[in-house]
Amino acid sequence: MSSNDPSMKAPEALLVVDGVTKRFAGVTALDYVSLEVRSGEILGLMGENGAGKSTLLKILSGVQPPTGGSIVFDGQDYRPASPDEAKRLGVVTIYQELSLIPTLSVAENIFVGRAPTGPLGLVNWRRMEREAREIIARVGLTLDPRTPVSSLSVAEQQLVEIARALSLDSRLIIMDEPTSALTESEVQTLLSIMDRLRSDGVAIMFVTHRLEEASSICDRMTVLRDGKLAGHLKRENGMPIAISGIIERMVGREASELYARSTERPEAGQVRLSIRGLRTVRDPEAPHAIVLEGVDLDLRAGEILGVAGLVGSGRTELARAIFGADRIAAGTITLDGKTIDPRTPADAIALGIGLVPEDRKHQAIFAELGILNNFSVAALSSYSNRLGFMQERKERDALEIYRKMLSIRMAAPEQAIEGLSGGNQQKVILARWLARDPKILIVDEPTRGVDVGAKAEVHQILVQLAARGIAVMVISSELPEVIAVSDRIVTMRRGRITGEMPALEANEEKLMALMALDRQGGIAA
Amino acid sequence: MSTTVANQERSGVDFARILVSFGPLIFLAALIVVFTVMNPNFIDPINIFNIMRQISITGLIALGMTFVILTAGIDLSVGSLLAFCGMVAAVVAKGGAANTLSLDPSQAAGYGWFAAMMAAVLVGALCGGVQGLAITRLKVPPFVVTLGGLTIFRGLTLTISNGGPISGFDASMRWFGTGLIGPVPVPAVIFIIAAILCHIVLRYTRYGRAVYAVGGNAEAARLSGLRVNRILISVYVIVGFFSGLAAFVLSARLNSAEAVAGMGYELTVISAVVIGGTSLFGGVGSITGTVVGAALIGVLQNGLQFNNVSSYTQSIVIGLILVIAVAFDRWLKSRVRR
Numbered sequence: 001m002s003s004n005d006p007s008m009k010a011p012e013a014l015l016v017v018d019g020v021t022k023r024f025a026g027v028t029a030l031d032y033v034s035l036e037v038r039s040g041e042i043l044g045l046m047g048e049n050g051a052g053k054s055t056l057l058k059i060l061s062g063v064q065p066p067t068g069g070s071i072v073f074d075g076q077d078y079r080p081a082s083p084d085e086a087k088r089l090g091v092v093t094i095y096q097e098l099s100l101i102p103t104l105s106v107a108e109n110i111f112v113g114r115a116p117t118g119p120l121g122l123v124n125w126r127r128m129e130r131e132a133r134e135i136i137a138r139v140g141l142t143l144d145p146r147t148p149v150s151s152l153s154v155a156e157q158q159l160v161e162i163a164r165a166l167s168l169d170s171r172l173i174i175m176d177e178p179t180s181a182l183t184e185s186e187v188q189t190l191l192s193i194m195d196r197l198r199s200d201g202v203a204i205m206f207v208t209h210r211l212e213e214a215s216s217i218c219d220r221m222t223v224l225r226d227g228k229l230a231g232h233l234k235r236e237n238g239m240p241i242a243i244s245g246i247i248e249r250m251v252g253r254e255a256s257e258l259y260a261r262s263t264e265r266p267e268a269g270q271v272r273l274s275i276r277g278l279r280t281v282r283d284p285e286a287p288h289a290i291v292l293e294g295v296d297l298d299l300r301a302g303e304i305l306g307v308a309g310l311v312g313s314g315r316t317e318l319a320r321a322i323f324g325a326d327r328i329a330a331g332t333i334t335l336d337g338k339t340i341d342p343r344t345p346a347d348a349i350a351l352g353i354g355l356v357p358e359d360r361k362h363q364a365i366f367a368e369l370g371i372l373n374n375f376s377v378a379a380l381s382s383y384s385n386r387l388g389f390m391q392e393r394k395e396r397d398a399l400e401i402y403r404k405m406l407s408i409r410m411a412a413p414e415q416a417i418e419g420l421s422g423g424n425q426q427k428v429i430l431a432r433w434l435a436r437d438p439k440i441l442i443v444d445e446p447t448r449g450v451d452v453g454a455k456a457e458v459h460q461i462l463v464q465l466a467a468r469g470i471a472v473m474v475i476s477s478e479l480p481e482v483i484a485v486s487d488r489i490v491t492m493r494r495g496r497i498t499g500e501m502p503a504l505e506a507n508e509e510k511l512m513a514l515m516a517l518d519r520q521g522g523i524a525a
Numbered sequence: 526m527s528t529t530v531a532n533q534e535r536s537g538v539d540f541a542r543i544l545v546s547f548g549p550l551i552f553l554a555a556l557i558v559v560f561t562v563m564n565p566n567f568i569d570p571i572n573i574f575n576i577m578r579q580i581s582i583t584g585l586i587a588l589g590m591t592f593v594i595l596t597a598g599i600d601l602s603v604g605s606l607l608a609f610c611g612m613v614a615a616v617v618a619k620g621g622a623a624n625t626l627s628l629d630p631s632q633a634a635g636y637g638w639f640a641a642m643m644a645a646v647l648v649g650a651l652c653g654g655v656q657g658l659a660i661t662r663l664k665v666p667p668f669v670v671t672l673g674g675l676t677i678f679r680g681l682t683l684t685i686s687n688g689g690p691i692s693g694f695d696a697s698m699r700w701f702g703t704g705l706i707g708p709v710p711v712p713a714v715i716f717i718i719a720a721i722l723c724h725i726v727l728r729y730t731r732y733g734r735a736v737y738a739v740g741g742n743a744e745a746a747r748l749s750g751l752r753v754n755r756i757l758i759s760v761y762v763i764v765g766f767f768s769g770l771a772a773f774v775l776s777a778r779l780n781s782a783e784a785v786a787g788m789g790y791e792l793t794v795i796s797a798v799v800i801g802g803t804s805l806f807g808g809v810g811s812i813t814g815t816v817v818g819a820a821l822i823g824v825l826q827n828g829l830q831f832n833n834v835s836s837y838t839q840s841i842v843i844g845l846i847l848v849i850a851v852a853f854d855r856w857l858k859s860r861v862r863r
Contacts, residue, residue, distance in 0.1 A: 325748060349750035363748055366741035368809050377738050378749040384731040432749070 014039045014203045015060075015078070015091075015172055020069030022055050029055040032069065033229050035222040037172060042194060042204045044218035044241075046211075048250055048451040052227040053207055057176055060205075061093035062086035074171065092165035093174040096181070098157050102150035107132035109149055110164045135167045136160060139193050155186035159193065166202075173197070174205040179213055183311040191217050209452075211247065215240045223249040251452050269301035272471040273322070273440055278331035280321050280495075290314045292321060293495040294331070299440065299471045304462060306486030306503065307475045308511050314495035315475045316358055319442045323355040324348040335439070349378060354433030356426070358444035358475070364429045365417050372413035374428055375399050379435045402431035406461055423447075423454025430461060441465060444475045446485075459485045479508045491515045548854040549801055549817045553824060556846075560828035567831055570708065577713035578778075580823035582607075583790055584716045584816070585771040587797040588723045589764030591815045594798050595727075596740040596760050597807025598660070598667040602674030603768045603794055606652055607787035609678040610772035614645035615691035615782035618698055638698035638777075645776075646769035652678065653765020657758030667761075675791070682784050692781035702778025712774045719767070724812040736760065740807030797822055800850050821850065 013036040022030040030052045037043045047053045058064045060071070062080030071078040073089060080086035086093070100109045108115070110132050118124045132145035139159040149157060158178055165173050175194075179187045194204055194217060208214050214221065220234040221241055230249040233241045278295040292314050299305050309315040320326040322333060324342030333340050335351055342348035345355070357363035366374050376383050376395050383395040399413055406427040410420060417425055426446070433441055446462060447455040462485055466472045476482045482489055486503040491514035499514035560567040586603050593600050620635035635641070652674070659670045704711040727733035738746040739756045747753045776782040801818030803810025825846055829839045 323748075344752075345748050346750040346752055355748060357748055362742070362744060364745050366738055366745060366808065368804075369737060369741050373734060373737065377734065377746070377751070380731045380734055388730045388732055390729055390731060390734065 012039075013037065014074060015205075016072040017056075017060075018070045018072070020056070020059060020066045020071065022052075022059060022064070023067045029227050030059075030066070031227045033224065033227075034069075035229075035232070037203045037205055039171065039203050040198055040201045041219040042198055042206055042217055044214040044221035045205055045207045045224070046209075046214060046221055046246055046250060047224035047230070048209075048453065051224040051230075051250070053224060054176075055227075056224070057093060057174060057207065060086070060091060060174060062091075087168060087170070090169065090171040091174065092168060092170040092172070093176065094158070094161050094165065094178060096177045098154075098161055100149045100157055100161060103148060105146045105148055106136065106143065106152070106160055107145035109160060110135055110145075110167060131167075136163045138166055139163045140189065153186070154181045155183070155190065158182075158190065162193070162197075166197075170202070172203045172205065174207065176207045177209070178206075179208060179210055187213060211243045215243050215246065221246065225250060247452065269303075269469065271298045272301045272336060273297075273299040274334045275322070276332050278318070278321060278333065279329045280317060281327050281329040283327075290317050291495055292317055295492075295495070295497055297490065297497060299473055301439075301471050302466050302469050303487045304466045304472045304474055304485055306482035306489040307473060307492060308479060308482045308489055309475075309477075309492035309515055311477065312494075313492040313515065315492050316444055317495070318492070319355060319357075319444050319473070319475055322348070322440075322442065323353060325355075349436065352436075352439035354378070354436060354438040354441045356429050356433065356441070356443040356446065358448060360422070360425060360429065360449060365425055367418040368416055370414040371408075371410055371417050371420070371428055372396065372399055374417045375402070375413075375431055376435065378432050382435065398435055399431070402434060405434075406431055407457065421451065421454070422449040423451050423458065426450055426454075426458055427461070430458075434465070438470060440471045440473070442473045442475070446474060446476065447478070447481060455481070479511055482511070483507065548857045549814060549821060549850060552850050552853060553817055553821045556821065556824050556828065560824065560831065563828075563832055567828060572827065572831070574708060574710055574713065576820075576823045576827045577716070578710040579827060580819045581710075581712035581716035582771045582775050582778075583793045583797060583822075584819040585719055585767045585774070586764065586790065587794045587801075587815050587819050588716075588719055588812060589760075589767035590794050590798050591723070591801075591803055591810060591812055592727070592736060592760040592763045593667075594740075594795070594803050594805060595736050595807055595810050596757055597743075597805070598757065598760065599795070599805070600653075600656070600671045600674075600761065600764050601668065601791045602652075602656065602671040602678055603764060604787035604790035605675045605678035605682065606649060606765060606768040607772045607775065607790060608682045608782075608784060609652070610645040610649045610769040611776040611782040611786050612682045612686050612691065612784065613648045614641040614769075614773045614776050615694070616685065617641045617644040618694050618776075619691060635695075638695070638701065641694075641698060641776075642701075642770075642773045645773040646766050649765040649767070649769025649772065650762045651765070653761040653763070653768070654758060656765075657761030660761070661754040661757050679784075686782070686784045688784055690781045690783045694777065694780055698777050699780055700777070701774055702776070702780075712778065715770070715774060719770070720812055720816050727812055732756075732759075737808055740809075742808070793822060796847050800847060800854075802854055822847075 015037040017033065017035045019032045019034055020030060021028065021032050033052065033056060035043070045053055045056070055064075059066045062083045062085055065079065073091065078089065080089060080091070083093070101112065104112070107129050111128050115123045116127045116131065129145045136143070136145065136159070139162050141156065141159050141163065143152070143156070149160065152160065162173065178190060182190060191213065194206070197204060206214060206218060218241060220232065222232050223230040223246060233245060233249070235241060275295055275297040278292050280292045282291050290312055295318055307315045307318065317326060321328055322342070324344045324347050333342075340351055342351060342353070361367070366377070372395060376399070383398070384390045396413055402408065403410065408424050408427045408431070410424060417428060420428070443462065447458050450458060459481070462472055462474060466487075474482065474485055483503055483506050489501055489503050489506050489511065490497050491499045491511055493515055501510065557568070566572065586607065590600060590603065618635045618638065618641035656670050656674050659665055660667050701711055701715070706714050727736065735746070735751050735756050738749065738751060739753050743753055775786060797818035798810070798815050799805060799818070800821055801810065801814030801816070803814055822843070825843055826839065829842060834842065
C-alpha cells in the first residue's frame with residue numbers, strides 16, 4: 001500500500017505481530033490480531049475499553065505470553081518471559097500508573113538498579129547526576145536531577161520515564177494512555193517530544209482513547225474491537241487520519257450517532273442555585289491547588305449548565321466548594337432564594353445537592369462492596385427504619401427501578417462493583433444520587449473512563465434528569481461532550497468565569513479561546 | 526461457546542466462592558478432626574466448653590477489633606486497656622484499692638458487680654473514644670495513637686494498683702467468670718450473645734453499612750454524606766467497650782485484677798480477626814469470620830496442650846498455623862479471581 005506513496009521510504013518493520021491470540025479460561029481476549037510498527041513512526045493502537053488493547057500490551061511487555069501467533073522484533077523471534085526481559089530486548093512500556101519511585105530523585109530513578117559506581121563499588125553521584133542531566137535534556141527537561149520525583153508534575157514524571165526508556169537504548173516505546181492526566185499544554189509538549197523521537201528513528205506505539213491527539217500525530221493506526229482487528233488506517237497525502245473513520249471502526253457504527261441531541265428541551269425554569277463572589281482558601285498543605293477568585297453563577301431548574309475549563313481552571317474546585325467539600329472563604333450561595341452554607345458534603349446532600357466526582361475509583365466507588373451497598377450509601381436513612389435497621393427489600397426494589405431506568409448491566413445486587421464496566425459503574429453512581437431525588441446534581445467528568453458506546457447513554461440520562469426538573473451542572477474537559485449535552489456553557493480559567501454562551505452558539509474554537517483568554521497563540525486547536 | 530460450557534463454568538465459580546467464604550471454617554474443622562484423631566477425648570463436651578471459656582476473653586475484644594479493622598484502623602492498646610479496666614472494676618467492686626491483699630469477700634465494702642461492670646465498660650469506651658478523637662482530630666495514625674495508648678493504659682493500671690493485684694470478689698461477681706448456665710460457661714454465653722449482636726449490627730443496620738463504606742473508601746464515604754470522623758471515633762469506642770467487658774469477665778474468672786493482665790492480647794485479638802478473613806486494608810470482613818478465627822486459635826492452643834506439646838513448641842506451631850491459615854485463605858481467593 002505504501003509503495004504508491006513516493007514520499008515514504010517504507011522502512012523495514014521493527015515489530016511484526018502476526019495472528020496473535022490470547023485466551024483466558026474460555027474467553028478470547030485477543031483473536032488473531034496482526035500489526036506492524038516501523039522505526040521512525042508512531043502507530044496508534046485504538047479501541048474501546050475491553051477491545052483488547054491492554055491484553056496486547058501485556059503480551060508485548062512480557063507480562064503474559066500469547067496463546068497463539070507469532071511476534072518478530074528486529075528480525076528475531078520475540079518471546080519475553082518477563083517485563084525485564086522485554087526491556088533488555090529494547091521494548092519499554094510506559095503505563096498510565098507511572099513506575100517511578102516518588103521518594104527518590106530524578107537521577108536515582110533513571111539509574112535505579114544500574115547506578116554508576118566508583119572503584120570501591122560506591123555510587124559515583126557526580127557522574128550519575130551529570131549523565132542524568134544529559135538524558136533528561138533529550139526530552140526537553142531542564143530541572144535539577146537531584147529533585148525528588150514526588151515534587152514533579154505528572155507530565156514531568158512521564159518525561160522522566162520516557163528519558164529513562166531512552167537511556168536504556170529502547171527501540172520501541174509503548175505509551176499507554178500517556179495524555180490522560182495532562183493539561184492541554186503539557187499534552188502539546190509531549191506530542192512534540194514524540195515527534196522528535198520519531199525523527200530520531202525511535203518506534204512509538206501510542207495507546208489512547210483521545211481521538212484528536214491520536215489523529216494529529218499518528219502515522220498509522222490499528223483499531224481493535226472486541227478483541228479482533230477492526231482495521232488499519234494511515235495518513236493519506238499528509239492529512240491527519242479522519243476521526244469519523246476511527247470512531248466507526250471502534251464502535252462499528254457511524255460517529256454521528258454519538259454526541260447527538262435527541263430532543264429539543266423545554267425552557268429552563270427559575271433560578272435554583274445562585275452563586276455570588278465565591279472564593280476559596282488556599283490550603284497550606286496544598287499550596288499549588290487552584291483557588292476560586294470570585295465566581296458568579298446561576299443554575300436554573302431543568303437546565304444543563306456546562307462548565308468548560310482546562311485542568312487547573314478551578315472547575316472541579318467550584319463543584320467541591322458548592323458541595324461543601326472545600327472550605328469557602330467569601331461569597332454567598334443561595335438555593336431557591338435561601339442562603340446556604342454547606343460546610344461538609346453531608347450538609348450539601350441534606351440540602352438536595354449531589355456530586356458525581358471526577359475520579360470515580362478514588363472518590364465515588366467502594367470497589368469491593370456490592371452494587372447494592374454502592375447504590376444506597378448516600379440514602380441509607382431512606383432505606384432503614386427508625387431503629388437503624390436496613391430495609392433491604394425496599395432497597396433492592398429501588399435499585400431494580402434504577403437498573404431498568406438507566407439500563408445498568410449487572411449480574412446481581414451483591415456483585416462487587418469493581419466487576420462492572422466503567423459506564424455501568426457510572427450509572428450506579430448516578431442512581432446513588434437519583435435515589436435522593438436531588439434538586440441539583442453536579443457531574444464532574446461524566447464519561448471519564450466510559451466506553452464510547454456507553455457515553456451516549458450517560459448523556460441521554462443527564463438530559464432526562466434535566467427534563468425531570470433537576471438543575472444539572474456538567475463539568476468536562478471534553479469540549480464536544482460539553483457542547484452536545486449542555487443548554488448553556490460557561491468557561492473558567494484560573495478560578496474565574498471567563499465567558500458564557502448558549503450551547504447552540506458554541507463551538508470548540510470559541511470555547512477554547514475563552515478558556516485560554518489571555519494566552520497568546522499557545523493553544524493548538 | 527455453547528451454553529452448557531458457560532453453565533459449567535459458572536457453577537465451578539460458585540463452588541469456589543463457597544469454598545472461599547468457608548475457608549477458615551474448613552481449616553478449623555480440619556484441626557478439630559486432627560486433634561480428635563490424636564486424642565478422642567478432645568471432642569468431649571467438657572473440653573469443648575473449656576475451649577469456649579478460653580476464647581471468650583480475647584474473642585470479646587476481637588468482636589470490637591473487627592469494627593476497627595473494617596475501617597482500615599488498628600488498636601494496639603486493647604491488652605493494656607483490659608488491664609486498666611479490670612483494675613477499675615476491682616477498685617469499684619472492692620470499694621477502694623486499699624485492701625489489696627484481702628481474699629475475704631466479707632471484708633469488701635464495695636459497690637457490687639453491676640457497678641464494677643458498668644465502670645469497666647464505661648472506662649473502656651471512654652478511653653477508646655479519646656483515642657478515636659486523637660486519630661480523627663490530630664490526624665495521628667491509629668497505629669501510633671494506640672501504641673501510645675498501650676503504654677499509657679499499662680502505666681495507669683500500675684498507678685492505681687501500686688503494681689500489685691486486687692483480689693477477692695463476692696460470689697455474684699465471680700459468677701460472671703466461673704458460673705455455668707446449664708452446661709455452658711457464663712463467659713462463653715456472654716461471648717456468643719455479644720457476637721450475635723455485633724453480627725446483627727454490622728450486617729443489618731445503617732451503622733454497619735457506614736462502617737463498611739468508611740473502610741472501603743473513606744473519601745467516597747465523605748462525598749456520599751457519611752460523617753466519617755464520627756464513625757471512626759465510634760469504632761474505637763466499641764473496641765474500648767468490649768475491652769472493658771472482657772476485663773470484667775477476666776477479673777471475675779481469676780477472682781483478681783492483675784496489673785500485668787492482658788499482656789500481648791492485642792496480637793491474639795488481631796490474629797483472630799485477620800484469620801477470620803477481615804482485610805487489614807478495611808471494607809472486607811465479618812463477625813462470623815472473627816468468631817471462627819478466635820475459635821481456631823483456641824482449638825489450636827487447647828489441642829496442643831491436650832497432646833502435651835510444650836509451651837515453647839506451642840508458640841512456634843501457633844505462629845506457623847496463623848501464617849498458613851491466612852495463606853490458605855489468600856490462595857483460595859486468588860483461585861476464584863482467576
